[in-house]
Every structure is written in structure tokens, then in C-alpha cells.
Amino acid sequence: MNLRDLQYLIAVADLRSFGQAAERCFISQPTLSTQIKKLEDELGIQIFERTNKKVLPTELGEQIIASARRILKEQANIKELAATAQDPLSGNLRLGAFPTLASYLFPQLVPLIKHALPRIRLILVEEKSEQLLQQLRGGQLDCALLAMPIYEDFLDSQPLFDDEFLLAVHDDHPLTGKATVAADDLNGERLLLLDEGHCLRGHALQVCRTVGADEEQDVRATSLETLRQMVRAGTGITLVPRIAARAEAGLRYLPFQPPAPNRTIGLVWRKTSARDALIRELSELIRTASDLTPSL
Numbered sequence: 001m002n003l004r005d006l007q008y009l010i011a012v013a014d015l016r017s018f019g020q021a022a023e024r025c026f027i028s029q030p031t032l033s034t035q036i037k038k039l040e041d042e043l044g045i046q047i048f049e050r051t052n053k054k055v056l057p058t059e060l061g062e063q064i065i066a067s068a069r070r071i072l073k074e075q076a077n078i079k080e081l082a083a084t085a086q087d088p089l090s091g092n093l094r095l096g097a098f099p100t101l102a103s104y105l106f107p108q109l110v111p112l113i114k115h116a117l118p119r120i121r122l123i124l125v126e127e128k129s130e131q132l133l134q135q136l137r138g139g140q141l142d143c144a145l146l147a148m149p150i151y152e153d154f155l156d157s158q159p160l161f162d163d164e165f166l167l168a169v170h171d172d173h174p175l176t177g178k179a180t181v182a183a184d185d186l187n188g189e190r191l192l193l194l195d196e197g198h199c200l201r202g203h204a205l206q207v208c209r210t211v212g213a214d215e216e217q218d219v220r221a222t223s224l225e226t227l228r229q230m231v232r233a234g235t236g237i238t239l240v241p242r243i244a245a246r247a248e249a250g251l252r253y254l255p256f257q258p259p260a261p262n263r264t265i266g267l268v269w270r271k272t273s274a275r276d277a278l279i280r281e282l283s284e285l286i287r288t289a290s291d292l293t294p295s296l
Contacts (some may be wrong), residue, residue, distance in 0.1 A: 003075060006037050006068040008032050012048060013065045016055050027247040040044075073139055081274050088277040090119035095282075096144035100200040100224045101265060102126040104244045106147070109289035116285055120278075121135060129199045136270060143269035143279060145286065147199050150268055158283055159266040161290040165207065168231045168240045173252070175237075180257045187212040192227050192238040195220045200263075204239045207261045243293050265290070 011021035012032070022029040040047050047061035057065055083091050093113075097105065106124055113122055125132070125141060135141040136155065148159050167181050175185060191208060193215050194201040208215060216236050221227045227238045238285045241263065245253045267283050270277070 001039060001042060003072065005035055006072055008035050009047065009068050010038065010072065011067060012036060012055060013057055013061075018055060020247075077139065081116060083189060084274055086186045087119065088275065089117055089281065091121065092123055092142075092164075093117075093120045093278065094123045094125065094140065094142045096125040096127060096132040098129050098132065098146065098199055100143055100194075100198065100244060103224075104241075104293055105286070105289055108292040109286060112289055113282070116282060117278075136268065139270075142273065143267055143282065145265055146268050148264040148266040149202065150266070153273075154270055155268050156271050157266045157268045158279075160262050160283060160286050162262045162264050164242045164255070164262045165203070165239045165248060166242055166245055166255055166261045167237060168228065168245075169237045169252050169254060170234045171250050171252055172229055172234075173237065176252050177256060178254060181254045182257050183211040185211075189213045189237060190216040192216050192221065192230055192236040194224070195222050196229065198244070200224065200239075202239070202261050203261075204243075207239060209264045210261070240254055243290065246294065 004014065008021065008025055008027075011024045015021050015024065017031050018033050018036075022032040025032060026216065043064070045060055045064075046058050047064055049056045049058055059212060102124070103126070106126075110122065110124070113120060125135065125144075127135070129146055132144040132146060133150075133152065134142065136144055137152075145160075146157075148157065150157050167175070167186075169175055175181060178185065186208075191204060191213050193204050205215065207213070219230065219235065221230060224240065224244055228240065228246075228248070228251065230236060231238055232248060239261075254273060267279065267286060269279055273279070
């Protein structure tokens, strides 16, 4: 058994096809099939069920494939550690952020990273917070921007900036006559919120509980942009992070009276990461990018 055999094994498991796996691995199908069969013979077990139409891992095969993935991931980690030791500010940087932040911060951040860290190959991932945590845990991400606090023993984090919430209302809403919104102003109001799984939904629900507002149960949106357009259409009101606020006809953003509700954005990475120098540089660039986002 060698690392190449494990690569073949994972390719077949991913694609459920010996032919497609052979193409991915740049070898002939007979060669790949022979290597997989040799591996099964060596281990004395069947890894894949084979029929004319499909290839499926056996129950034991699934466990072996999972181990193979871990082994290859550790191999990649060893190579990355060696490369990082030689040049800490080079190589791949896999950075994640959740949707209600990524779309508004990344356009400001990417040019800063390319200028300040020219030897870094930036890979951006936009996912919900739970998926980002899973990818950090599995090693698919180097670091992620998340709403603080994060309670995970395997992670380090650093708060970077606060993002204030604004109340988004239609131009003809009664609250547009106010310069700032007080907590009592929202008592009994019904707010449009994002669907389950978005961290912004959790923050908005906290605000609702604080000010005595309720969620609009009949309508939920899958994106912040959908919420914005629903407010423009006069469907209701919602909370928008200041970093995402953009001036549009028919839409008004109202700040809250102090202390305004907000979310704290921080950078999160594994405690075992060997990229401390890069994390420090990245943290400063993120702070700068947050100051460069367009303001109302």
C-alpha cells in the first residue's frame, strides 16, 4: 500500500466510477482497477461493490476510505508546514466568511491582500457559520471570519471590528421621521428575518427579544439582498449590518440610539496552525478593509 493507491481509492469513492477516477488520476482504467484489486487482496477485504452500472463502497470500505482521506490530508499538512517554514507569507490561504459578511467585506479585502501579500494564493469560501466551523475542523479552511464569541476548544480567535445594526424601512414608514430609533419604537413591530442557519437571524432574534419586537412568521428570506428588496417593496422592516447598508431609492436606514445593537466580527483559526505570522498580517488587513467599506 502506498499514497498513490490511496489517491486512486478516494477518486473511485468520490466519482463512483472506475473510468472517471482513472481520468482524474491520469492513468488507464485497467491500471487503476488492477491497483484497487491489489489493495483489496493485500488487505483481504472488499472495498467496493462492483456492478455494470455503479460502484459503491462496502460498509468496511467506507471506514477505510475515511482513513485514507485523513492520511492524505496529513501528507498535505506536512508539505504545507515545510513550505510555510521556508516562507511564512506564501502558499495557499483558504479564508472563509458567512454570506452576510463575505459579499461586503471581500471586495475591499482581496486587493489589500494581493498588494500586501503577493506570494499568497487566496482561496475564498462563502458558507454559513456552521459549515465554516466544520471546514475549519476538517482542515479545509485555514481561517474564517465569524461572529464572536466562538466556543470551540480547538480554535483560537481574535475580535477585529464591531458591525452596528441599522433598521431598514421603506421611505414612507412612520419611523422615517426619527433621526434615531429607540427600543420602544419597535415594541410590537414584526421584523423580516433570514431563514434558519444564518447567524444574522440569531442576532436579529436577540434584538427582537430586547426591544419587544416579533418575527414576521409568514415570510423568510434566504439572503440579505432578498430582505433588502422586500423592504423596498413595502413588505416590512428588517435589520441590516452597517457593512452591508447601501443607499437605494425607496429605502431608509435608521441608526439605533446608544447602545446600538451590533455584532463583533473576529478571525478564527485552529490552535495547531503554524501560520501565526500570516494570521497577524491578515488581521490587520481585515481591520483596514472594514474601514474601507462604502458608507451611507
